[in-house]
Each structure stands twice: as structure tokens, then as C-alpha cells.
Amino acid sequence: MSEVLDLRPALPAALVALTGVVVLLAQAFTPKGQRAPSSALSLVGLVGALAAVVALGGGSARGAVLAGALAADGLSLFLQALILAVAILTVLLSPGYLRANGIERGEHYALLLFSVVGMLGLVSSLELVSMFVALEIMSVALYGLAGFDRARRESQESALKYFVTGSFASAFFLYGVALVYGVTGSTALERVTRSLGTASPAALPLAVLGAALLLVGFGFKVASVPFHMWTPDVYEGAPTTVTAFMSAGVKAAAFGALLRVFDYGLPSLASHWQPLVAALAVVTMVVGNLAALAQTSLKRLLAYSSIAHAGYLMSALVAPPALASEAILFYLVAYAAVNLGAFGVIAALAREGREPASVADLAGLSERRPALAAALAVFLVSLTGIPVTAGFVGKFYLFNAAVASGWVVLALVGVITSVVSAYYYLRLVVAMYMEAPLGEDRFAAVAPAAVLALSLSAAATLVFGLWPAPVLALARLAGRSLF
């Protein structure tokens, strides 16, 4: 019984949710004409939650709570720490950006915190229905965030598109859950695993269909082709800091849940879903990278790059859980730092509602903002997967996982599309370093908090590229909760 009452594993999420409520209340009780300290409050709450995650990781209480629905195992703690770090960096980036766009309202932070609650739940769910609830908490808050810049039509469009496709994806997910429940009689992943192991062959097609529908649901969330159509529009229209948060945070949370469901819940169907995942990975890498080639808008380009990276991540999912989890978890860390940084640089340049929108707007950035340009160059090099960045080590592990499990073709497609990606990432570097600046300097001086966030991202990119062993060791440990 004591297990059921042990609520410690839910502590980080509870702290974040509480902070969200406090931020809303503080907003309400702040006299007119004054600003509530929303970002500071959010930072305190998020850092507290991160401390709780670290304490849980060091302590012994790591079991399941709420009748086995939530767990504080290695996988969830690793990803929770990552998601909280992403949220902290986003909060650091936000004030300057919100001010520049005239949308400095406390609700932004509250929504951000609520979506973090959903993400934290998503990666710690051991049960499909609670996983669905967490997914919805995350998504609903994100719909609001995407449309947060109400005055801009693109932002509204972004929210609506995200909402419609997101609901569509949720329906697929739920249908998949229903089918899995129909076959196994349970939604708890542990029991799903056990009963699938002994299920009759007649039930197999239904179970595979269930797995496929779950994959479609996740496919939407991680922006894998052919479920990626919403990504460029949503990424482009949403406020840039929100895009940064979505691209890093949602990917981490959704891939964490994906690992959990498929490697922990459905390993006995692996021979059926692996080819599906492999096929998705191939089309995602190819389509994402080729489409990015044609983009001139910065945010759309990075959106397609984000699609392509979903493909790289998926190519490791075909490997046995130990290899797959180590590679994917490390890559999620590397990718979060890099993508947050890349979108962060764009956001940091925003002034009076304007930010660099197209590749050409970056021309000569190295002369006007040498440090920002250098940081963006580091992020782009890492996205391309060139040493000595975390992106290289990450891709090395992803492709190693694919090769080690016999999927050499995935690694081949991965490296060849990486060469394609080099072309469009280099275009930004060319603009920043090799072209002369055009016109007058229209962009902002960077806020100190944003400088801190970008420095942290850049430092993580380089340090994890040179010395990845500690993160890899943690990722390996975290992966143990899957098998």
C-alpha cells in the first residue's frame, strides 16, 4: 500500500504545476501598470523541479505511483531533467523576445509551465491512458502558446493548424490505445507486454494495427513524414521562443514516450513495427532534407531541419532497446541544446516586432554581432553533424545503433541526407560570414538573460561534443528502465 501513497515521483510535475498557478495568481494580484515577476517565478519553480529530479535520481524512491501509472525510473528522470533544462533556457530567452513583440504577459509563462507539466507526465507514464492525458495537457497548452501573438495573423493560423492536426493525431493515438486494450485487456504497459507475449496468433493483426495507429499518433507529434505537414506553418507562425521550446521540448517528450511504448510495451511486436519505423525514418530524412533545400524563410528552414532530425532519431529506434535508448537519449540532449540555440539566436535579434525572417536577413551578421554569429555557426555545424560538436557524437551513435542492428541502409540514407543538409545549413553560414551586411542595423542588442541562455546552449554543444562520456553514461543508465 505504501507504494501507492508514495507521491514523490510526481513531485517535479506538481512543483511546476503549482508554479504555473502561482504565476497566474501573481498576474491577477499585480496592480495595474506594474509587471508581475512572471519569468522570475517560473525560473524558481523550474529550478526547484530540476532539483527535485536530481534528488529523486540520487534517492531510493524511484518506484511507480498512482497505481503504477507514473514512474520515476531512469528514463523518466533523464528526460524530465532535459525538459526542465529546455524550459529554463526558454524562460531565459523569453522576456527580451516578448518585450520586443509587445506581448509581455504572464499567461505566456503559465502556459509554458503547464505544457511542461504535460511533458513531464508524458515521459513518466507507464500507462497508456495517463500518457494520453499528459499528451493532451502538453498539447493544449502549446496550442495557446502558438497563438500567443494574437495580433499577428500568422500566429493565429499557427495555433489553429496545430490544434486541428494535433487533435487528429490524438484521435489516432486513442484509437491505437483502444485496440491495444482490446487485445491485451489492459492499458498498463507492463501488462500489455506480458499479455502480448502469450497472445494468440489470431489477435496479432489487431495488435499490430494498434501499434501502427500509436505510431501515427507519435508521428504527428515528432513531426515525421508523412505526418509533418503542420510543422513548417506552425513553427513559422508561432512566437520564435515558443518554436524553440516546441522543437526541443516536444521532440524530447514524444520520443521518450515513443521509446517507452515501443521498446517497453510492445517489444514482442518488434518484428512488425521495426520495418514501419525504418520506412518512416527513410522518408522523413529524405523529404525533410530535400524540402529544407528550397526554403528561404529561416524558421521554415529550421522547421524542415527539425523534421529531418526526427528521421535521424527514428533510424535508431530499430535497434535493440539498449542501443536505441542510449543513442536517442543522447541525441535528444544534443538536439535540444542546438535547436533551442538556433531559434534562440533568431529570437534574440528581434526588435519592435521584427526579426530576421529570411536567410538574406542574416547577411553580414558576423560583422555586426560576432558572438551571436559564432554561436549560430556552432549550432549549424552541430545540426550538420560535424565534429567537434554534440550533433556529431549524437549522429554517430544513432547511425551506429542502426548499423549494429543490421540496418546499414538507414545509416547510408542518414549520412547522405546529412550531406544534403550541409548545403542549406551552410547557406546561413555563407550569409553570416561571407556576405556583406545590407542596409542599416535593424536588430536588437541582446538581453543579458538571452546571452546566458545562448552561451549555455553553445557550451553544451561543444562540451558534449568533446566530452560526451558522462551524458552517454547517464543515457545508458536511463535506458535500463526499458528492459
Next chain:
Amino acid sequence: MTPQLPHLLSLLVALPILGALVVALTPRGSESLAKLVGLGVSLAAFLASLQLVTAFKDVAAYQFDESVPWIPSLGISYHVGIDGLSLWLVILTTLLTPLCLLGAWSQIASRVKEFVLFMLLLEAGMIGVFVALDLFLFYVFWEAMLIPMYFLIGIWGHDRRIYAAVKFFLYTFAGSVLMLVAFLVLYRHVGTFDIPKLVAMPVAPWLQTWLFLACALAFAIKVPMWPFHTWLPDAHVEAPTAGSVILAGVMLKMGGYGFLRLAIPLFPDAALRLAPLVGVLAVIGIVYGALVSLVQPDLKKLVAYSSVSHLGFVMLGIAGLSTIGVTGAVYQMLNHGVSTGALFFLVGMLYDRRHTRLISEFGGLRAAMPWYFAMFLLISLSSIAMPGTNGFVGEFLILMGAWSASPKLVAVASLGVILAAAYILWMVKRVFYGELRNPKNQGLPDLSPRETAVLLPLVALAIVMGVLSPAFTRRIEPSAEALVRRVHAHVQPAPAGVAALLKAPAAQAPPPAPDAGNVR
């Protein structure tokens, strides 16, 4: 004897990186400080690298070995060491870098700080490639080096610099990613990334063919071998002088070095079977490069295409797979670094004065710039392999070494020697002899002391390496011999038919006889 510095190889890699950090911290505007730091650091690295020569033992073993675990979960370690194949290439790198910085002293006017920074990072990357004894580490340096070179071409290059920079990057990146997959596949089958361990491990012949081809593509693009050479003229011509010198002097050597360090020792059976193909491509490169050089109106393009021809000789020596040929190939890599490096310096100096590189713009420069002419002539002679210069030793060893493999190829390659004399001497005649007709060439200043300081070491080396070649080759030879012996000793009986060379025996062919010994 001075006491040996500890961790000498790591020091050589770390020194330029530390220097780059210092340069990055220098305040904006203090450009000569950045240049001084760069020059000082690269000179210090050169002096330190000389210790490698004095302490080197003439045996085949890896020396100055250092190994520290790096990424334990895949058994990757920071493992460095050198043998006779890499020793001189390290020295070449540490020699050319300070010369390039000195040569670019007044040439680079904009963003000096970044220039010095990228040069130092490039040096660290190049040394790293030559000393790495772990596949992962090798790949890290191999790729990381592309970035500074990309910036050097793209920022400080000539008119079509952006096109050339992107082309250079994409070409070499495309080549190397397949090598990365080959490393991963190899790891899956053998379970280590450590090169000395890998050398001792047999790999199934069908797998060797694939892996050799994947690595060979990466290296062939870097060399560059015909028909993978098309990035080279663009990159060389558009790069600033320092970039061209490093590109030709050191980076092209990495292709040949890659064959010697990885492709051949790791996949000896495939290497032995595919050597004739490499030899043929090498000879095509020799003749093609020479013919194209012959018709170039642009001095820098001429030197660039002559590199295709000269590197063809290097590959021919490697393809011969004999001790003499491989020794000659390594020696020729050094020669090419010295003489073509110097030629790019010389062309650059002329460009600084006249802002053109068209041969037709010149003529009769002998009278205007006698010292310049003297240096140019000596280097030209070394480039066409005059006896007494370094080029002769290298080409002679290569042709001799390749003879046992294929007299026919050697016969065709010799054409290249003659053509080299033709295109170089004809160029010298058009630029320096005759009357000084073009008024713009009147009163061109001769070499400045700084320029003399850049050229003199290279010219002196060209002669010293020509007369004292054994001092160099005796350090190369043991390693070359060990490599060749490994290739010929470990040969596994080749399965019959092309299909059997490319497919896993378990999947397609019937199981081989138990005594075949080629299935692990």
C-alpha cells in the same frame, strides 16, 4: 640531447588550439598582436615537432604513443602515435603553418584575428589527422579540419570564393560520410576502433571490398584522384595564398596518407585486388593533370592542375604496393608539399604586385625581379623532378617501385614526367624570359625580406631533400616495409567471381571449404 617533452603529440595538437583561444581573446583592433601570437605559437609548435625527428627510432612501430579512454561505451579512446608514414607529414604541417602566417602578414587586411584563429585551428586538425590512431578520433580531426578551411576560402578568397568554398566542403564531406558508415560497419564486425588492433584483425574478403571502396572514395576525393578532382581547381584558385598553400601542401596529402594508414592495412586483400584500378586512375590523373596544365592561361590554375598530376605519382607509388614505391610515395608527398607550397607562395606574391595571374600579362620578369626569378626557377626544377632536387628522388622511387607491379603503367606515367617539364618550363619561359614589354611590369619590386624568409626554407629544403634523401627515407622505410609485408602476407584466398567478392558467403554462395580460412 635535450630531454624529451612529455606528451609531445598531444602538445602539438593542443598548442595551436590554445593559441587560437588566446587569439580569440585578443582585443579587436590589435591585429598585429593576433598575428604575432599566431606566428609565435606556430613556430613553437614547429620547434617542438623537431623533437619528434631527433627522438624518432627507425623502426616500424608506433612511437610517442599515448592512449586515454574517451568514450568508453564504444571503446573509443584518445589514441595518438606516429610511425614513419606520418612523422614527416607532421613536420611538414608544422613547418608550413608559420610560413603561411608570415606570408599572409600584409596580404590579409580584413578580419585578421579570425584569419589567424582559423589557421591555428586548421593546424591542430591537420596534425590530429596525422597522429590519430583511433578511427573515431581520426574522423573527428578529418572532418573538423574542413570547417576552418571552408572559412579561409569563403571569407578571404577571390571573386568566386563562396562557390568554391561550398563546393570544397560538400565534395569532401560527401566523400567522408561513406567512410563513417564503413567505420561503423567495421566496428560491428570487429568490435574496436583502435587502428593498431584493427591492423592485426582479419576481415572477411567480401566485406573488405565494400569497406575499402567506401574509404577509398573519401581518400580519392581528398587526393584528389581523377575523376574526383573537380573541386580542386576551384578551391585552389579561389583560396587566398595561405589557403592554397595549406590545401596543396598538407591537406591533399591526407588522401594518400589515408590509403596508407587505413584503407590498405585494414583491408589488405581488397587493396591488393583493387590496386591495379587505383594504379590506372593514378596514371590517368598524371597524364590528364599534365595536359590540362599545359593549356592553362592562369598561373594559379596551372599549379593547381599540376597538383593533380603530381598526386597521381603519389597514388601510383601506393598502388605499386612495394616498399620502394610506398617510400617514394610518402617522400613525394613531402616534396609536393614543399615545392607546390612554394609555387603557390610565389604565384601569390606576383598576384600581390600585379593583381593578375594571367601568364600573358607577364614576360621578361627575370630582369625586374632577379631574386624572385631565382627562387621560382629552383622550385620549378624541383617540381619537374630535376636530379639534385627532391622531386627527382620521389618520382624515381615511385617509378621504380611501381615497375614490378606494372611496367605498362610506368611507361605511361613517364610521359607525365616529360609533360611536367614542358608545362613548367614553358610557363617559366613566358613569364620570365623575353623582353619586358608590359609597362605595368616595369619596376616591380623584388622580394622583400619577409617574402625571402618565407621562401628560403622551402627552397633550401627542396635541395637538401634532393641530396640528403636517405636522412629522410630511412625513417619512412621501416614502416613502408611493414605495411607492404602485411599486405602480401595476410592475403586470404580470393573467392572466385565478382559476386563472391561483394556478397556475404552465408547469404549467397555455398559455404567455402573448411580449410579456406577466410570465414571468421
